[in-house]
Amino acid sequence: xxxxLSWTFPLLRGGxxxxxxxxxxxxxxxxxxxxxxxxxxxxxxxxxxxTRFLGRNSRKAVSYPAAAAAGSLLAVCSCTIVPLFAGIHxxxxxxxxxxxxxxFAPAANILALVYTGGIIGADLALARFVLSLVxxxxxxxxxxxxxRADDAAHDQATDSAFGVAGAEGMGRAALAFLLVWIALxxxxxxxxxxxxxxxxxxxxxxAAAPAWQASLDQLVPFDASRGEEGVSVQxxxxxxxxxxIGVSAWRGIENIQNGANRxxxxxxxxxxxxxxLAALSIQATPAGLxxxxxxxxxxxxxxxxxxxxxxxxxxxxxxxxAWLWESWRFVKQIFPLLVMGVFVVGMIRVVLRPEWIxxxxxxxxxxxxxxxxxxxxxxxxxxxxxxxxxxxxxxLGMHRGPLLAYLMADPELSxxxxxxxxxxxxxxxxxxxxxxxxxxxxxxxxxxxxWMDGSSLLSLALGLAGFIAVxxxxxxxxxxxxxxxxxxx
Numbered sequence: 001x002x003x004x005l006s007w008t009f010p011l012l013r014g015g016x017x018x019x020x021x022x023x024x025x026x027x028x029x030x031x032x033x034x035x036x037x038x039x040x041x042x043x044x045x046x047x048x049x050x051t052r053f054l055g056r057n058s059r060k061a062v063s064y065p066a067a068a069a070a071g072s073l074l075a076v077c078s079c080t081i082v083p084l085f086a087g088i089h090x091x092x093x094x095x096x097x098x099x100x101x102x103x104f105a106p107a108a109n110i111l112a113l114v115y116t117g118g119i120i121g122a123d124l125a126l127a128r129f130v131l132s133l134v135x136x137x138x139x140x141x142x143x144x145x146x147x148r149a150d151d152a153a154h155d156q157a158t159d160s161a162f163g164v165a166g167a168e169g170m171g172r173a174a175l176a177f178l179l180v181w182i183a184l185x186x187x188x189x190x191x192x193x194x195x196x197x198x199x200x201x202x203x204x205x206x207a208a209a210p211a212w213q214a215s216l217d218q219l220v221p222f223d224a225s226r227g228e229e230g231v232s233v234q235x236x237x238x239x240x241x242x243x244x245i246g247v248s249a250w251r252g253i254e255n256i257q258n259g260a261n262r263x264x265x266x267x268x269x270x271x272x273x274x275x276x277l278a279a280l281s282i283q284a285t286p287a288g289l290x291x292x293x294x295x296x297x298x299x300x301x302x303x304x305x306x307x308x309x310x311x312x313x314x315x316x317x318x319x320x321x322a323w324l325w326e327s328w329r330f331v332k333q334i335f336p337l338l339v340m341g342v343f344v345v346g347m348i349r350v351v352l353r354p355e356w357i358x359x360x361x362x363x364x365x366x367x368x369x370x371x372x373x374x375x376x377x378x379x380x381x382x383x384x385x386x387x388x389x390x391x392x393x394x395x396l397g398m399h400r401g402p403l404l405a406y407l408m409a410d411p412e413l414s415x416x417x418x419x420x421x422x423x424x425x426x427x428x429x430x431x432x433x434x435x436x437x438x439x440x441x442x443x444x445x446x447x448x449x450x451w452m453d454g455s456s457l458l459s460l461a462l463g464l465a466g467f468i469a470v471x472x473x474x475x476x477x478x479x480x481x482x483x484x485x486x487x488x489x
Contacts, residue, residue: 032271034080058094067098084105086333139433200293279294364445
């Protein structure tokens with residue numbers, strides 16, 4: 001029994017610690033706005049507006065680049081992108097463009113590219129951009145081809161659900177409401193000096209604050225070199241408020257279709273206060289708690305004020321109720337799977353050792369690149385954190401080829417993201433997507449690694465052409481044997 005406890009306790013502690021750190025650091029300013037953006041997409045954007053640019057029948061030369069361009073502007077992790085993916089897909093985006101958006105946004109957004117170039121090198125940043133763009137569009141096209149019958153059925157289902165009466169376009173108030181939520185997301189997540197800088201700070205004389213932080217460090221130990229974040233006093237407060245939001249939302253939004261009640265207002269006030277608290281800089285010091293007003297706080301406060309004004313003066317109660325209901329639906333669908341996935345990943349990370357890296361991924365081999373992909377699955381980190389971790393992997397002996405495979409797979413194939421995507425588009429499509437990402441990430445790593453090892457561009461181009469030719473032939477054969485119609489999505 002003692003042996004069993006000594007083996008299971010570290011795993012449970014790792015899982016709970018990882019979950020606590022994630023909830024404290026990433027749910028509020030990242031995921032919560034994403035849920036509201038997804039809800040706004042589903043409730044407020046006419047189907048015609050989505051399908052005009054991202055529909056399955058849109059020109060591929062427009063829809064796929066548009067999906068990649070939209071993703072490039074969002075410096076958010078895969079867990080944050082998933083609700084946005086769910087929002088555009090539910091409202092009529094074709095499977096292919098939606099998949100391209102899902103892949104490209106966390107893999108090669110502009111901030112990730114800049115950070116990669118600064119920390120690791122411009123060559124890797126360029127390779128990450130080019131290969132993510134080509135393969136992201138390629139994966140989207142393949143998914144659209146393999147599941148064209150399901151895609152057509154989904155398009156018909158969205159016609160039935162939302163109709164085609166949105167040809168007048170999106171209202172200005174609804175558009176402004178959506179854009180302000182996007183601005184709030186960016187203000188809360190972008191790691192730019194104007195947002196991260198502290199403009200004003202003061203000390204709260206709480207003598208017990210250092211002891212509180214020391215106790216939290218013992219409960220949730222962390223290693224910054226492995227991307228582990230721990231839990232701060234501020235984090236504990238945020239987790240408590242997150243629980244309060246969940247309770248009040250269950251009472252006030254679960255039945256929002258029957259009209260708002262007092263709990264609806266309570267939940268919205270709690271959300272606003274919690275977002276503001278999350279945007280502050282709060283650190284335990286020997287003198288107490290140091291509270292800093294950051295540029296992020298100012299940005300979030302201005303965005304919340306704008307949202308209040310737009311909602312109060314320019315939007316109907318029906319639109320607001322529909323927005324809240326759709327947002328809550330995404331929360332119920334995605335959040336439990338996210339919690340489960342983060343917990344399991346925390347347990348897995350306990351048994352992984354960085355010293356395994358050189359032995360598994362020290363050379364540009366198929367096995368080495370597959371190992372890079374596997375590290376991306378089981379050692380998922382929030383957006384941009386994967387870059388310094390990749391730097392650590394490089395210093396520990398990982399070859400630059402598998403390193404690129406890791407950088408392409410890590411934002412895409414976290415366990416929690418796989419679970420959530422399965423719930424949105426079905427297990428068959430989700431695991432096909434996982435297989436394609438793993439395949440293309442491995443090929444990308446092998447190609448870039450071979451170039452770094454001295455292979456000529458001509459030989460690499462011929463190799464990629466051969467790979468694409470074989471893949472196209474296999475897809476053609478698969479397409480011939482797939483049914484023309486499908487009974488469901």
